[in-house]
Amino acid sequence: MSVSARDVAQVAKLAELAVDDAELPALTAQMDRIVSFVAQLAAMPDLAGAGTFLAGPERSPLRADVVNPVLLARPPAAIAPEFVDGFFVVPRLGALDGT
């Protein structure tokens, strides 16, 4: 098995995704199945010098440097989870250290 439960827990932390301990074994088995499947690219023989494929226009056009009104059908307060006195409300950031 190339993916361990510890790997899945670490990746879930990086992805900011809560994963219950109870679901970890099944998730680990599925992740291992998927990662083992995509790992077959290691057998692809002629990848050296292949470069990167660019989808779409090679040079993205820039918009004119003009400030235009934002054409919203409803204001940000109507789509924000919490919005008080003109501010988006989220929990405090203070406890970030050590998480």
Place this chain on the structure above:
Amino acid sequence: MSVRDAATAVGGRLAAAGGLNAVLAWSDAALAAEAARVDALPARGALHGVPVALKDNIVTVEQPSTCGSRILAGYVSPFDATVVQRLRGAGALIACKTNLDEFAMGSSTEHSAYGRVLHPLDPERVPGGSSGGSAALVAAGVVPAALGSETGGSVRQPASFCGIVGIKPSYGRVSRYGLVAFGSSLDCVSVFGRTVSDAEQVLAVISGVDPLDPTTANRPPLEPQSPPASLTGTTVGIPREYFPADLHAGVRAACDNAIATMKELGANVVDVSLPHAGYAVPTYYIIAPAEAAANLARFDGARYGARQHSDGDVRALYRATRGKGFGAEVRRRILVGTYVLSAGYHDAYYNRAQAARARIAEDFTRAFASGVNFLFTPTTPTPAFKAGEKTDDPVAMYLADIFVCSANLAGLPAMSIPIGRFEGLPVGGQLMAPPFAEAGMIAAAGVLERHLDAAREVSP
């Protein structure tokens, strides 16, 4: 028929088709408002009074846009997608929002938080995915056309399963502004129609450069054309890698029949090779989850998403919101995407997949440079499979995309048309063309459509 009558009629059909679970939002009142809006337009547009359904990852101001996810339950966008604005401007009636695999991640429309969509011909089977709701509605005759989206074949595969036409345009042909992002280098708004002409007319309306999407190509919109009488002067390439020895017998028989018809119509049919075709699915399932992991980071309960309250700090809020809000397949793909992008694995997976993508695209460039006008392949390895058949094995589900995801990786236009039936189930044939050669591909499909009896049962 007046626009109001058309709206009433489509409302009746939507109510009658409720058992398919193909629709996430519609109402008689919304349809009446749409009819009034169309009637008030100063001139008749190309789609005057034509009902069009929208996959629910295309945002609209009037109805919720959930992406088939709990995390966006009830979310209403403050703006319309560019494709919606263009449909409205052409006089189309926006009929409803359709069910889909959550955030367009799936091949069966079983991964929706709002339940699976039933195949219109056999309720025990899936309609394909991820745009299964749109496909089922068109196949059931509820609407003549619908929008879906493709990241790795999510319109052509359900079109094949449901026996309708599905067109994926070139990357950059249609604006992605207002399409909720999954894999930004792959995503394309795409079209379903009951006929090639229906799909072409809708694609023509929504195509063209958009200043709100810098990845749109600076090209004029497509112009619908009458198909020619024959395929004389057309060279059709048959990539041998798409016809493996274990290809489903019914699919092979239908393709053989379509190839014979192309020859009868004057086409020069030649054997070609796309040597890296077998690596398309693993390449796709590295690049698409990597882009998804980045794009879906915004659904965290602070920027977007139904917030799960937590006693901890802001990261606890993110984790709780995303852990409860996303379904199993989306969570798997976010985890895989984060894994292949993480330090230590980036070179082995993501960078290698980028190189593989370049090789896959080169195969197509070489084939078209050899004088081939378009390629013909099966759209799917089998007809529609049974619900639950592949849900326990993600890789088995991913392999349902084996013939369709290459066109997304290479940014090519491609389409599926019905070419026959096996044991009553539709079989689709796929055409793929060089970048921005949609017009020729659609014309050839129109000729084939006219001469193939798609309702005919094939015998292996």
